Amino acid sequence: MATERPHLAVIGAGPAGLAASLAAAAHGVRVTLIDSAAGAGGQFYRRPPAGLGARHPEALHHGWRTWRRLGDALAARVEAGTIRHLADHHVWCVEPVERVEPVELVVHALLGPLQEEPVTVCADAVLLATGGYEKVLPFPGWTLPGVVTAGGAQAMLKGGLVVPGQRAVVAGTGPLLLPVATGLAAAGVEVAALVESADPKAFLRRPLALAAQPGKVAEGVRYGAQLLRHHVKLLPRHTVVAAHGEQRLDAVTVAALDTHGRVGPGTERRIACDTLAVGHGMLAHIDLAESLGCRIDGLNVAVDEEQRTDVPGVWAAGETTGIGGAALSLAEGHIAGRSAAARLTGTRPDPHTWARAARSRRRAREFFAALDTVYAPPAHWTEQVTDDTVVCRCEEVTAGAVRNAADELGAGDVRTVKLLTRAGMGWCQGRMCEPAVAGLTGCEQTPARRLLARPVPLGVLARAGDPEND
Structure with missing residues (x-):
């Protein structure tokens, strides 16, 4: 079905998408906000549905006031008709249609939990706020029931008010581990240990970045106090080397890391x-940007000071341009929304508001750049991955097969390994296993250049090419 053409289509209703939508709408632009979730907020502002009757949902958040402000503003804009919110819409492609100037952009989505009903949104501009996803590196036993991602454990708690088990270990690296461990502990889970491969003392060598973000420092102190209150054992410079169990997880083995990152x-x-709730950082969702031909810097979408990509009419903000947390996403989203509104309406943003948002963005970027140097997987994590460890869960490809593709068959890049082993050919299209394949073979992890951002029924593809459906 075709919908009324908006001026700006914003894809993703997390912090960046919300800030961008509100900023653009406040400056005379009609907005369609498209998101795959049933409600706005993204992972960071995930909430339990009203039917669960949560009496204090704010207890699961440290940014609840910000969410209430954003949520109330979105509701007011939707009621006024300046923002249209399309929830449960799964975008699989954005294509430029060069009919007249300026270029028209067509957003293709699938509606509903079965993702079978096609929806088309036409826009003068598109803002990509597609967020990020977790990176999880394999180890023996990581496919056992009971092993979940750190973000998955948090989503169960925030979105469903359920916990994954009674006694947990939270492990890996990155700032996400702190709210996951403290959230599980506050919900009644016995958190046996928080296993962090980074060395907290490394933060002391970056005083300028810490001084620029006193709020983040205070947040870390609060998490530390909560860990102490719930008697959670902190194991810095440690890593999980194996998970154990027959039918499901019953134990994990952890070990200390030396200064070189070896066990x-x-x-x-x-x-x-x-x-076991485990995670090794985050990766940006860049599929839509790749299919549009946007320049990719490393594994992130490249943008200018206005959050514009190098493709006309396309902006990007939030984790898709680089992992940096909710505060950075809000700043980038606000800048992107103001920029898109200015370009579409031919006006100029208020310089004082613009400068304030740019200053917040710069400080947040500097802080997370410092975090990136501290939070990193152990340098020699591949030494703990046995040849019989499954690396690609979709296609059940083992580490031995991946190593053989490089060592014996001469594969020199991730794509060739994929062709030789089927690693990355499954449902997730390598999103889960690609970092592991790159690490095990010594190949560079490069953008995959996927044409479609998610699986699409053939019938939908056929109808998308029918001029009568444009």
């Missing part, structure tokens, strides 16, 4: 648990 001999310890 120290004789430092292994076994911890009984029924849940």
